[in-house]
Amino acid sequence: MAYKVLVVDDSTFFRRRVAEILDQEPGLEVVGQARNGKEALTLTEQLDPDVITMDVEMPIMDGITAVGKIMAQSPRPIIMFSSLTHEGAQATLDALDAGALDFLPKKFEDIAQDRKEAVTLLRQKVKSLARKRHFMPSRPRASLRQRPLTPTARPDTTRPTPSGESQRRQPLRASGKSYKVLAIGASTGGPVALQQILSNLPANFPYPVLLVQHMPGTFTKAFAERLDGLCKIRVKEAAQGDVLKPGHAYLAPGGTQMLMEGNPQQCSIKIIQEATISGVTYKPSVDLSFASLGRIFGGDVLAIVLTGMGADGREGCRSLKQKGATIWAQDEKTSVVYGMPQAVASAGLSSKDLPIDQVVEHVLAEMKVSG
Template sequence: MIKTLVVEDSGLMRILITDILKSDKSISEVQTANNGFEAMQKVRSYQPDVIVTDMVMPEYDGLYLVKEVMKDSPKPIIVLSSLDRTNAQIFDALKYGAFEFVDKPKNGEGFKTNGYYPLVDLVKEAAKINVQSLITKSIRRNNLAHTFQEKLNYDIVVIGSSTGGPGAIECLLEGFPANFPVPIVIAQHMPERFIESFAVRINGYTPLNVSIPRKGQPLEPGHIYIAPGTKNIMINRSPISNTPLFSFTSRHYKEFNNPSVDCLFESVSETYKERALCVVLTGMGKDGTQGLSKIKANKGYAIVQDEKSSVVFGMPKAALDAGLVDNVVPIKEMAGFITSCLC
């Protein structure tokens, strides 16, 4: 049974979140706190399995709480945010060890998606993780050049990730050399309003250029593209020049949408065939497995993050269980491994 601590300065929101969590029988007990300072006292006395905290609170906010908890008594923390001005703080919270973040709606119905509460699933998933996987140690970004062969083995690297993905992506990208020779396209499950802040943030972790692609934009070597959160991203060849171009679709995919990893992988399988190198990083669910089956059918290459370094092993495990994976690699070795695959 899961013991949960809800940290929120709004009394109404505390009641709403508590009621939502208690609607699931596996969440046995919920206690509350008004701010980060009070929460730290509860963490020491109550020893919750999972913490759900607002980001914006007077005096002792969510970022304070994340730093203190991960330093004093590491626990999985889910951060709630409703303001654009907190976007940078959200990624700082993830850097310091927060498990995941979600948009905080104005009322209880806003927590509901397709008739159920995703927050409940997040709490249950958080209770199962190895907290040590959240405590990341940064490495220096790689400003050095690498010697690549003139003829590369692959023409594109595509990456799919969900829960735990921002930290894994930062760790991966800062290991790529400054002269990385092919485009990198990333589909990270994330609310739309956080995507731009995420792109700006990871631009500081790599010597490569980072941007959000536009419809009809061609792909450039050594450029990192972050899928927007408005529609599902695709890469198709121009009927005139045969050049790969970005496009978008409103087609709905079963596992996740806007962006869908399956959608990206499926389009890449047709556009690049055996010249595609695909990576599935940490994340809940099975997004990417369907697309990876198309990648493998066209002789592309598939890598997944290992269980030990994954915050949530769901997406990599689904691909492994389906027999679609060529190699399983720890996140700290991933950049070097991908670089060697291109040579």
């Protein structure tokens, strides 16, 4: 049975274009089209689509408002179409905060180098998100603009179980390894996952954090600024020559590659602007950044691969693992798309496969950080 898709956009031409592309994909069926957010609410109730594509700027009711209402009433996967501008980035991040799971540039030439590749990516993303329908929460999650629960104020682990018995959670045990850096790679679903992790790290986190998120360049700057306003540690878009500092997170700029140079005592960031490298698809690439970290820090790296489509990160993790680094992956249930973490887990590289809401406590225990 085909997944049902609702296409929402105020442009008749764009609605038809997206509908034709998706209808030609086996396993997908466009069951309705809406001109604005208000119509989208009505058709969502009537047609019960498995996934919705949503424009940001529309008359009567904009996409961000519509996403919030849909996720409050009947949560389901939503993918946003947005412009590659700073304003478009801010609006898209607002939509992700409201509950959307992913986004794509509205101009197909910004999605990929040729139309065929862009069409394939659109179909893959819609189909991947549609599969997530049955894993959506029955009620909306709290807005990620609200500061999540910090590690120093975790809930009581002696809370009664459904059977009425009290059960204390077993204390986490560190492996005993030493570390010099935390590295995290992500793609589809990554902005929300990264925000959940980073906003829970304490201000005294004694290691630098390297972040590689598949995202356009105009988006990474806006995303880093938003994270910096939400987190206790400092977060910035990485720049050429940045020297790694404890308690600072560096987000790889979109459309470039972020590498490391120097030595463990004085490591700095190298940004390659001409980011087309043979055999490398993503800009930025988790594989390249992780492998570069290994050349500087050897096994003193804790690397985590989060939700995302594809397999970027697997070879970088393999390189790190060979040097003795610790590799973890997000579990399938909490991943928006279980592609990148599955690639790492299936290759036997990850020693832990964790739900997103347990990542921070495991990081703090493993890296011996008090909250």
